[in-house]
Amino acid sequence: MSCHCCRRRRSWASAESSSLRSLRRKGGVDDMHAAELKGLTKSYGGQHALDGITLKMEENRIYGLLGRNGAGKTTLMHVLTAQLFATSGEVKVFGSDPFENEEALRKICFIKESQKYPENFRVCDVLAVASSLYPRWSAETAEQLLKEFRLPKNKRVKKLSRGMLSAVGIIVGLASRAELTLFDEPYLGLDAVAREIFYRNLIQEYAELPRTIVLSSHLIDEVSGLLEHIYLIDRGRLILDEEAELLRSRAYSVAGPAAKVDAFLGGRSVLGKEQLGGFLRASVLGELGEGGMAAAKTAGLEAAPLSLQQLVVQMTGNEAGYEEGSA
DSSP: OOHHHHHHHHHHHHHHHHHHHHHHHHTSSOOOEEEEEEEEEEEETTEEEEEEEEEEEESSOEEEEEEOTTSSHHHHHHHHTTSSOOSEEEEEETTBOOTTOHHHHTTEEEEOTTOOOOTTOBHHHHHHHHHHHOTTOOHHHHHHHHHHHTOOTTSBGGGOOHHHHHHHHHHHHHHHOOSEEEEESTTTTOOHHHHHHHHHHHHHHHHHSOOEEEEEOSOHHHHGGGOSEEEEEETTEEEEEEEHHHHHTSEEEEEEEHHHHHHHTTTSEEEEEEEETTEEEEEEESOOHHHHHHHHHHTTOEEEEOOHHHHHHHHHOSSOOOOOTTO
8 A cells, every 4th residue: 555545544534533523522423322331241161351341432433443363352343243142241332232132233234354145145145135234225335336346246255255255345334334333354355455445435434424433453554544542452351442643642662772761761651662782662651742852852862653553562562462263
């Protein structure tokens, strides 16, 4: 993906986020909860996949659900969409329990990492079934995305490539226009151009008909400009619940001679350090501010904002990650 495309996408996302924040301040968009979790726990054989998670998702916002493989992201989305029972805690979607609740479930669209369809289905069959499930389905959006992804609508699902299957899921998710739409790693097998089609259309759809979107992704820097609010899960626990705009100004790195960096770090919240010989780079949680930037420059140090991906890495450790499976 070109840098130009990334800048353009972030510009769109920033503009739309600012517009929606303005509407909320003026009362143009109700400050309601699309989803609410209270003390949510999900256990498998005594092991907590989710451990006491409490959070609230407002209507008409784009949320990033981040964390490492096995952190509990997929489990949370399965519970939220009534595909798994919680061991304990409370789940509400638009104010009611989603389990066996047809009215609530028709407002939810969950696109999984490896979405399954009947093998004898053609692409058009998948879209036909989806259109019957979602009251706000947009046939126009589906047709437009078929063209952009160059998907043959009469091709059998079993003959689609991994990337084409991902594109089908994206089309269903966006065309559903469901009030709560969740994407769990939706772009396996998609190249940079196809992912850009997804991001661009997500923003356009969100601007045209605001809804609550939850995006789980390992391509953190690639999607960071889309996100309005960040949830970070680690080992089943919610360790970060923060507005994306505030978060971008609350973490930075400082680098230079080790002794000078250590002196600069006094009293600051250090997330992690990387040292090579006498050179030290530290990641810090907190606002640098003009005073801190001036102090770093005076000390001969380099200071720069920490990217969202770097922040996630620092907050969730450096051990190898594995696929999530049931967690």
